[in-house]
Amino acid sequence: MQTQPKTNDAPVMEIRGLTQNFGGLKAVSDFSVKLGKNELSGLIGPNGAGKTTVFNLVSGFYQPSEGEILIGGVPTAGLKPHKVTSLGVGRTFQNIRLWNDMTVLDNICVAQHSQLNYGFFHSAIRSKHYLQREKEITEKAAELLNVFDLMKYADDFPKNLPYGTQRKLEIARALSSHPKLLLLDEPAAGLNSADAHDLIRLIRWIHETFDVTIWMIEHHMDVMMQLCTQIKVIDFGETIAEGSAEHVRNHPAVMTAYLGDENI
Amino acid sequence: MLRRYSVHLILAVTGGAIITMAYQEYLSLYVMSVLMFIGVNIILSTSLNLVNGYMGEFSCGHAGFMCVGAYVSSLLGVWLFAKDKVFGTAVLNPDYALYAFPFILLAGGVAAALAGLLVAIPSYKTRGDYLAIITIAANFIIISTIENIGAIGGSRGFMGMKRLINSMEDIVDLPWMPIWVFIFTVLCVWVIRRYVSSTFGKGVSAISQDEVAAEIMSVNTNKIKTITFMLSSGLAGIAGGLFAYILGYVNPGSFNIMKSTEVLVMVYLGGMGSLSGSVLSAILFTLLLEAFRFIIPVINDFAHQIHIISPDYDISQVWRWVLIPLLLIILMQFRPEGIMGNRELGDIFPRLKKFYRFK
Known part of the structure; x- marks a missing residue:
């Protein structure tokens, strides 16, 4: 396994030959992708194609059976999810996983855990450093909420x-720790068309405002067509097509995967 | 200004009043010991609430850690400052006992915190019911280990702590035990409050609400779990140390699963994740437990008078332990969220917030 030097030209994320087996099931097989700075790219595929598995592998929730994932040139093998996050990965979940019994502001504050820079003893004695950091964290969270109109x-x-x-x-x-890579797992799931439209604008705005690479999974083809420059299609863990939105839409393998084989 | 220091003021006045009354011997020894047990119970219930309420785990072996603290601080204190048949003569001059005492208690706390690793490490992979079983096992391991160490008395227990208190009182003539109980109770609640209200400590609630999201949102869940379990068991250890010195005698039997259940009742009575609830319920529960001492004879007399029980049977204090679990059943049926739910005093009476700041 070769380790690439951590330089600025290293891609934000690079996946090489990623394979994941769950027992006998090959959920992802030989998956490779490279995401550059400020790219907005998509991953689509029918249900059960292994899209969320790829995201879970990237965020460190699973350890890959084979292949490697590099975030900004740093391999993530063996890292716990919170370490991967502090390398600059933020993500959302298919089914919303907010901390429901914590205020909105606290939700944003706690997500900055990797940047706290103080521990239990500082919090117990309320040192100057602690008070300073708490103030900064709260200000940063409030700023983010303001920007998002929340x-x-x-x-x-x-x-x-x-x-x-x-x-x-x-x-x-997901953006509160200023990630370099933002993973959005079906952000439009469960939204009506008006909300989905707002979401498209929101994602485009995030892409323009924040210095972040976005990689998203989505079922709504129209959302993907409007947003993503590059799309990858997977089915049964295998990459079946990739390219621009237009190219992917008319690709015969994609049509077969989504609509079924015409010979049946 | 007043708002900022009102809590300090109230604490100073209450503490001062109790200690003055103890010094002037206005309060009987019985009342004093009840007051001290309230302090110990406050430490126990608030520290267990950290795990069961804030972190959403279910620990039912809290008394085990209390036992570690009780034994370590008793043995250390007696070894250093008192003449004893186990250790022989005192290692240090008993004149220093007073200054060393807080450190002896803290040492008990540290030992208990280390014992807390017995639960903290399995908690990385295990949750909920399965972890609850582990906590029970930890409780049993600790009790049985101590029961099997003959040198420190085994199941007969260990004593000699009263000598240490006497030598403290010889140095400065003050009621030292109530003072230490008061100081450590306040410190304990203070530390927990500060911990859970910091962004760092809010990671504890994040784990309880969605552990996967917490880990992926950069909360180091294993670290937070370790700190929380160690803090909780460490404070239980301090409570154990105080308990041992109040009684002047410890035996492993008083830290069995029954004691753990007692603490659980206090936490659930007060409300999960409510610190003020735990304090209130510790006070109420201790008073209730003592009230049964007077209520049960009354019930006994009454039952004899109306001839519903045989004249040669007496309703003894053992029946407390029928009535208290019954209370738990009633509580879970009709108010499962406890006295305070997961709110604090300031959330229920928002006007109070104007008058105090407790952090």
């Missing part, structure tokens, strides 16, 4: 917010 909900609990707002909050939380 400040009015700062003291509410996420469970009491409308579904679309929860999605937005989850994306804000």
